Amino acid sequence: MLKLTLLLGVLLVPAATLDLSALIAQLWPNDSAGVFDSVARIPYSDLMNDNPYVDPFVLHSMKAFGFFYVVDVPDYSAEAELELMTTFFGLPEDVKADTEIRAHNPANPNAYRGYCPGLDDIDATLQYKNIFNIGPHETRAPFFDNTLDSATEKLRYDVQEPNVWPNTADCDFDKEFKETFQAGFELRRGIARAFVRSMSRALEMPGLPSLFTEDEFSAMGLRKYPERRAVNTNMYSDFDGELLRELEHVDSTVTVLSTFENGGLQMLYNNEYKNAPNSGNDFIVNIGKIVEDIIDNELMSVRHRVKEVEFARYSITYFLGPSFDADISRSMSGQITEAGIKYNIFGEWIKDYLGAIELFYY
Numbered sequence: 001m002l003k004l005t006l007l008l009g010v011l012l013v014p015a016a017t018l019d020l021s022a023l024i025a026q027l028w029p030n031d032s033a034g035v036f037d038s039v040a041r042i043p044y045s046d047l048m049n050d051n052p053y054v055d056p057f058v059l060h061s062m063k064a065f066g067f068f069y070v071v072d073v074p075d076y077s078a079e080a081e082l083e084l085m086t087t088f089f090g091l092p093e094d095v096k097a098d099t100e101i102r103a104h105n106p107a108n109p110n111a112y113r114g115y116c117p118g119l120d121d122i123d124a125t126l127q128y129k130n131i132f133n134i135g136p137h138e139t140r141a142p143f144f145d146n147t148l149d150s151a152t153e154k155l156r157y158d159v160q161e162p163n164v165w166p167n168t169a170d171c172d173f174d175k176e177f178k179e180t181f182q183a184g185f186e187l188r189r190g191i192a193r194a195f196v197r198s199m200s201r202a203l204e205m206p207g208l209p210s211l212f213t214e215d216e217f218s219a220m221g222l223r224k225y226p227e228r229r230a231v232n233t234n235m236y237s238d239f240d241g242e243l244l245r246e247l248e249h250v251d252s253t254v255t256v257l258s259t260f261e262n263g264g265l266q267m268l269y270n271n272e273y274k275n276a277p278n279s280g281n282d283f284i285v286n287i288g289k290i291v292e293d294i295i296d297n298e299l300m301s302v303r304h305r306v307k308e309v310e311f312a313r314y315s316i317t318y319f320l321g322p323s324f325d326a327d328i329s330r331s332m333s334g335q336i337t338e339a340g341i342k343y344n345i346f347g348e349w350i351k352d353y354l355g356a357i358e359l360f361y362y
Contacts, residue, residue: 034274035269035274036267036274036275036276036277038061038064039061039065039068040058040061040069041068041069041070041282042054042058042068042070042071043070044070044073044074044191045072045074047070047194047195048194050198050201052201054198055198055201055202058198058202059202059203059299062199062286062287062299063298063299065267065269065302066267066286066299066302067267067284067302068285068286069277069279069282069283069284069285070191070256071282072282073282073283076187077281078258078281081258081316082260084173084176084181085132085314086314087177088166089224091168093117095168096115097115098166099114099132099164099165099167100115100116100117101113101114101115101133104116104117108164110161110164111161112133112135112161112219113134113161113162113163113164114133114163115130115132116130116131116132128225128226128228128232128245129223129224129226130223130224131221131222131224133220133221134181134185134222135218135219135220136185136218137163138162140160140162151351152347155351156216156347159217159324160216166178184316185318188220188318189215189218189320191256191285192218192255192285193209193212193320196208196209196212203298203332208294208295208332211323211326211328211346212254212320212323213323214323214325215321215322215323216321216324216347217321217324219319220317220319221317221318222314222316223314223316223317224312224313224314225245225306225309225313227310227311228308231243235308237305239273240273242305242307243307244305244307245264245307245308245313246305246306247305248303248304249303249305250289250304251287251288252289253288253290253291253319253321254285254286254288254291254320255285255317255320256283256284256285256317256318256320257279257283257284257285257316257317257318258279258316259278259279259315260278260279260280260314261278262278262314262315263275263278264307264309264313265304265305265306266305266306267302267304268302268303273307286304287300287301288319290321290322290328290346293331293337293338294322294328294332294337295332296331296332296333296335321350322346324346324347324350325346326345326346328343328344328349329344329345
């Protein structure tokens with residue numbers, strides 16, 4: 001293939017003479033005009049097969065922009081996912097209540113996995129979105145061992161909470177919803193892990209993948225941002241005054257994002273927020289602060305936000321965290337990380353990040 005031949009040839013060129021930005025723009029052009037034209041667009045099969053030619057392109061894009069795209073994903077349909085999401089969020093609230101998290105429906109045991117309808121005052125809250133959370137577990141131990149008085153062991157049990165799935169009068173929809181998003185979870189998890197391996201090779205950090213051998217609290221959130229009925233004055237950006245749907249932030253771990261054809265996502269570039277091209281049938285990939293610290297700040301966690309839009313906006317965000325017992329206190333070079341000032345392992349960090357967990361015994 002011409003593209004592969006050219007790229008393999010590029011790797012033989014001395015780094016000082018290599019114009020990666022121009023080459024990426026040539027080989028992976030983007031239809032939109034703007035500053036992000038040269039963000040890398042990495043073929044899914046090559047990333048998943050650990051083809052080393054992708055590494056310098058991932059590296060360049062992450063250093064220059066803080067994100068890249070994974071494209072040409074076989075047998076994936078963003079349209080099918082979006083249709084199922086739209087159907088689920090359009091169900092009557094009493095039907096969705098069966099999957100609500102315990103904070104909204106005390107009759108349910110699930111604390112994290114399932115439906116979170118947001119706060120009651122939906123025009124005032126900063127978190128104006130509905131979420132359906134999916135995790136890596138379908139089953140877990142039937143009960144918590146009360147003889148284990150360690151808070152860490154209790155937390156380890158709690159974060160293995162199994163998924164809950166819609167149970168409506170439409171059995172075909174329930175089956176398709178579950179199977180589609182189980183497959184979608186595995187697809188995104190595979191991309192995130194392949195990205196970790198690519199970072200490991202490109203940055204010559206062979207120990208990095210060992211921190212991600214398990215992913216007890218990885219999560220995929222199906223998100224709907226309803227149209228606002230009123231302007232929330234707290235949602236104006238302190239940075240530039242833009243009215244926002246999602247405030248400026250950086251992520252924590254590894255992110256695989258689907259925006260479909262919904263505009264609104266903006267990335268900070270050269271101290272200015274720029275519109276990120278929609279993912280369409282592809283995926284946007286970036287890292288968060290914990291990962292940035294672990295890799296000695298060699299790549300950046302891009303600050304991003306969602307500006308206000310005049311339509312109901314849907315997206316899917318997948319987060320791959322380190323293993324529960326992964327040491328996040330020191331970077332790959334042995335430096336104390338920001339998280340390491342207070343925490344030793346990722347499980348300790350996630351406890352504070354999520355807040356207090358209520359016990360529920362089956």
